[in-house]
Amino acid sequence: MNAHLLPTGSPYFTAAETQIPERHTLSVLVDNEPGILARVVGLFTARGYNIDSLTVSETEHEKGLSRITVVTVATPKVLLQIKLQLERLVPVHKVHDLTAEGKALERELALVKVAGTGEHRVETLRLADAFRAQVVDATTESFVFEITGKPSKIDSFIALMVPLGLLEVVRTGLAAISRGPEGM
Known part of the structure; x- marks a missing residue:
């Protein structure tokens, strides 16, 4: 059997996951409104991603913006998926992977x-x-x-x-x- 067609734990037979999970810190700028934290956490929960640390605080009162800092452990492929899904949430303004961007x-x-x-x-x-x-x-x-x-x-x-x-x-x-x- 071809190694690239072996089951990976997913219902789809794709290439085996060879990437090693890494710890990443994501910074998410959002509108400070009811329900946004539940939506961000729900994105992680619904997909089975673990949150190691979560902090939230209003950072720009005049603009009504809050910053959510999320620490998670994921493979680069899963991390990219997390970032893309976060960016699609409304009212998310920006998502930065502080780990990937440098120290x-x-x-x-x-x-x-x-x-x-x-x-x-x-x-x-x-x-x-x-x-x-x-x-x-x-x-x-x-x-x-x-x-x-x-x-x-x-x-x-x-x-x-x-x-x-x-x-x-x-x-x-x-x-x-x-x-x-x-x-x-």
């Missing part, structure tokens, strides 16, 4: 609650200082830290807090912007 600035904020008594309390504060995490709440039995940075930095901080008494984590999701003088 984007990416940051995330997390609040991390850690139990802290005895020797663990001192070690927790030492590590928080090394990661430039700010204490935003402290009791005699716990701390809440605010940490910002790349998701990998936050992941590392959380991993170090587990043996020291990690209690709870809340993350905002990724905020990203392209470098250079060009805007969206």
